[in-house]
Amino acid sequence: MRAQHRLAALALYLLLWAIGQVHATTWVVIVSSERSPAYVEAAEALVSELERQGVSRFDMRQQTALEFKNSGAGTPRLLVALGAQAAQAVAATKPKYPVLCALIPRSSFEAVLRETGQKSSDQLSALYLDQPLSRQLELIRMALPAAKNLGVLWGPESIASEALLKALAATKLLSVVDGNVSGEKFLFPQLKKVLAEADVLLALADQQVFNAQTIQNILLSSFRARVPLVGFSPAYVRAGALLAVFSTPEQIGRQSAALAKDVLLGRSLPATPLYPGSFSVMVNDHVARSLGLSLDASILTDRLKSTESTK
Numbered sequence: 219m220r221a222q223h224r225l226a227a228l229a230l231y232l233l234l235w236a237i238g239q240v241h242a243t244t245w246v247v248i249v250s251s252e253r254s255p256a257y258v259e260a261a262e263a264l265v266s267e268l269e270r271q272g273v274s275r276f277d278m279r280q281q282t283a284l285e286f287k288n289s290g291a292g293t294p295r296l297l298v299a300l301g302a303q304a305a306q307a308v309a310a311t312k313p314k315y316p317v318l319c320a321l322i323p324r325s326s327f328e329a330v331l332r333e334t335g336q337k338s339s340d341q342l343s344a345l346y347l348d349q350p351l352s353r354q355l356e357l358i359r360m361a362l363p364a365a366k367n368l369g370v371l372w373g374p375e376s377i378a379s380e381a382l383l384k385a386l387a388a389t390k391l392l393s394v395v396d397g398n399v400s401g402e403k404f405l406f407p408q409l410k411k412v413l414a415e416a417d418v419l420l421a422l423a424d425q426q427v428f429n430a431q432t433i434q435n436i437l438l439s440s441f442r443a444r445v446p447l448v449g450f451s452p453a454y455v456r457a458g459a460l461l462a463v464f465s466t467p468e469q470i471g472r473q474s475a476a477l478a479k480d481v482l483l484g485r486s487l488p489a490t491p492l493y494p495g496s497f498s499v500m501v502n503d504h505v506a507r508s509l510g511l512s513l514d515a516s517i518l519t520d521r522l523k524s525t526e527s528t529k
Contacts, residue, residue, distance in 0.1 A: 369416025
């Protein structure tokens with residue numbers, strides 16, 4: 219009987235060792251900040267696209283940032299961190315395998331780099347969630363060709379883009395009317411000043427300026443001033459922004475899969491983080507009609523893609 223117990227214990231040990239080996243040699247590990255719909259959608263798109271390209275689901279594993287903190291990820295060929303929390307958790311361990319951070323705003327990725335004392339490289343790169351300024355300004359030029367003065371509110375996260383935005387705006391023959399929001403009490407005085415001169419207001423992702431507490435008042439003020447607001451997410455368009463260009467979690471997931479496949483084929487991650495290549499435009503038809511505008515989201519999307527493909 220004792221011999222049978224020893225054999226059973228040995229069999230269990232070998233089974234656990236085999237599981238551990240599979241855990242250690244997983245090709246792609248996907249770490250999500252949480253299991254909310256956006257992260258689930260991005261992860262599933264990533265897995266499905268890799269599977270379509272011949273990677274087995276058994277060679278991919280998904281976990282949350284909390285699970286990563288508790289158990290690590292083994293030694294994958296690549297880890298994809300979805301969201302700022304996942305990026306922070308993974309980067310803090312300074313892993314020896316390549317890490318692609320996706321579904322993350324540029325400002326959040328740069329904060330992760332600062333906090334962990336690292337630089338972007340072919341071992342730690344990103345696919346940003348936000349859109350390039352050039353794409354946003356081209357959308358404004360297409361949708362609002364009569365606009366001459368571009369309103370912008372700068373916060374601590376967005377101010378780093380001031381020089382680039384002004385240079386790009388000049389190429390579109392747009393003058394920038396801006397206000398610096400250094401504290402919440404300065405937001406609405408600066409907004410009032412900008413709306414008095416602007417033909418269009420561009421919302422930039424900056425938590426101090428645009429957040430759940432401020433967005434409704436900003437939208438109401440811009441609507442009353444008849445200055446359309448160009449947002450950066452579908453939620454802003456549904457709330458009252460005229461339009462926005464954005465990338466869905468599914469689009470981010472599929473582009474992440476393309477980058478992941480490159481790594482599995484022996485190539486490196488891009489040392490310089492990328493902006494999303496796939497995107498969509500959304501229009502609030504009610505707001506457009508109130509401004510006397512006729513805009514078609516699908517036509518604007520196609521025109522933007524066509525313009526970028528010829529560059």
